[in-house]
Amino acid sequence: MTQHYRITLLPGDGIGPEIMAVAVDILKLVAQQLDLSFEFQEAPVGGVAIDATGNPLPDETLQICRNSDAVLLAAIGGYKWDSLPRHQRPETGLLGLRAGLGLFANLRPAKILPQLVDASSLKREVVEGVDIMVVRELTGGIYFGQPKGIFETETGEKRGVNTMAYTESEIDRIGRVAFETARKRGSKLCSVDKANVLEVSQLWRDRITLLAKEYPDVELSHLYVDNAAMQLVRWPKQFDTIVTGNLFGDILSDAAAMLTGSIGMLPSASLGASGPGVFEPVHGSAPDIAGLDKANPIAQVLSAAMMLRYGLNQPAAADKIELAAQQVLDAGYRTGDIMSEGMKLVGCRAMGDALLEALDR
Ligand code: NAD
Numbered sequence: 001m002t003q004h005y006r007i008t009l010l011p012g013d014g015i016g017p018e019i020m021a022v023a024v025d026i027l028k029l030v031a032q033q034l035d036l037s038f039e040f041q042e043a044p045v046g047g048v049a050i051d052a053t054g055n056p057l058p059d060e061t062l063q064i065c066r067n068s069d070a071v072l073l074a075a076i077g078g079y080k081w082d083s084l085p086r087h088q089r090p091e092t093g094l095l096g097l098r099a100g101l102g103l104f105a106n107l108r109p110a111k112i113l114p115q116l117v118d119a120s121s122l123k124r125e126v127v128e129g130v131d132i133m134v135v136r137e138l139t140g141g142i143y144f145g146q147p148k149g150i151f152e153t154e155t156g157e158k159r160g161v162n163t164m165a166y167t168e169s170e171i172d173r174i175g176r177v178a179f180e181t182a183r184k185r186g187s188k189l190c191s192v193d194k195a196n197v198l199e200v201s202q203l204w205r206d207r208i209t210l211l212a213k214e215y216p217d218v219e220l221s222h223l224y225v226d227n228a229a230m231q232l233v234r235w236p237k238q239f240d241t242i243v244t245g246n247l248f249g250d251i252l253s254d255a256a257a258m259l260t261g262s263i264g265m266l267p268s269a270s271l272g273a274s275g276p277g278v279f280e281p282v283h284g285s286a287p288d289i290a291g292l293d294k295a296n297p298i299a300q301v302l303s304a305a306m307m308l309r310y311g312l313n314q315p316a317a318a319d320k321i322e323l324a325a326q327q328v329l330d331a332g333y334r335t336g337d338i339m340s341e342g343m344k345l346v347g348c349r350a351m352g353d354a355l356l357e358a359l360d361r
Pocket of ligand 1: 015074075076077078079091094263264280281282283284285286287288289294295296297299335337
């Protein structure tokens with residue numbers, strides 16, 4: 001029986017519409033091949049939404065997202081909107097989307113593609129074969145804990161305060177996403193905290209350890225965050241799935257991503273307890289190359305693959321897309337951002353055509 005899905009497309013600004021067009025073509029082809037049916041609905045977010053309505057996340061856009069099975073986002077932002085007040089900035093639309101959909105889990109893979117090993121700043125033997133997923137808690141921890149602010153003390157000196165806090169239920173829900181994610185991968189989960197110093201981390205460790213009883217097939221380990229940072233650059237191949245809080249995850253996911261060396265290749269997923277997830281490239285709207293047919297569409301296409309795997313539970317379709325991306329790189333196609341000697345330089349559209357051809361093979 002044909003599986004039917006409603007997908008909201010948020011192309012956004014800059015290179016967004018160019019890379020989104022490639023991803024949509026790929027999704028249409030894979031749907032034909034695997035007897036899936038996608039109903040796409042496009043909506044404005046970010047700068048385009050500000051221009052059209054004055055609001056970076058119009059209510060109607062959020063409503064369309066809520067009524068869909070998954071949201072595929074490209075990128076938002078650009079010079080034109082940089083000087084607007086904060087509540088009217090494109091980034092505010094993105095935060096509103098995450099909050100509005102209750103997206104508390106951020107999944108950021110860092111996978112070294114064999115064809116791009118030399119783009120990493122680390123040695124070939126250290127990064128070859130690296131395939132890590134960082135699961136970061138996105139809506140709690142020190143970025144949101146109360147009290148926060150800059151207060152005046154009795155002596156008139158200013159004191160800056162943030163609070164790192166997690167409740168048991170917040171830890172459990174991100175823990176479950178992480179164990180489930182590890183199950184879909186190599187079944188190894190490393191929980192990162194600072195339990196030797198922080199009480200909030202001790203609770204984190206206790207809850208994750210308790211949760212592990214429900215997932216006997218997943219091997220759990222724990223690391224302190226300072227050691228985890230060191231191990232990531234020393235021997236990243238020891239990691240399969242990492243779960244951590246908001247602040248540690250922000251830092252470690254960027255470090256892990258850079259092991260791969262190329263921002264135009266990295267997808268991400270943000271998931272909630274129920275309802276649609278948002279799937280988007282890690283990179284921004286690249287206004288410097290917008291409209292020039294120079295953008296690398298692969299991160300967007302791999303975000304569509306993550307949508308199929310983690311949002312719609314269609315791993316076979318995700319596998320096909322990821323394989324096609326490998327094949328175009330094997331064939332030597334490169335956009336400017338990942339170009340190296342002896343390879344074939346192509347633009348965004350030609351890379352899209354090569355991907356379609358590989359998928360059709
Ligand atoms: P950026 O990621 O847009 O660009 C950084 C550099 O990488 C640029 O030189 C760009 O040309 C290049 N690049 C990025 N993606 C590429 C791709 N797919 N193919 C080829 N080259 C690529 O980051 P920035 O320049 O710091 O930000 C530009 C705008 O994007 C800003 O308005 C920023 O706020 C916004 N931004 C949005 C998101 C998002 O939508 N999630 C994330 C980061 C930045």
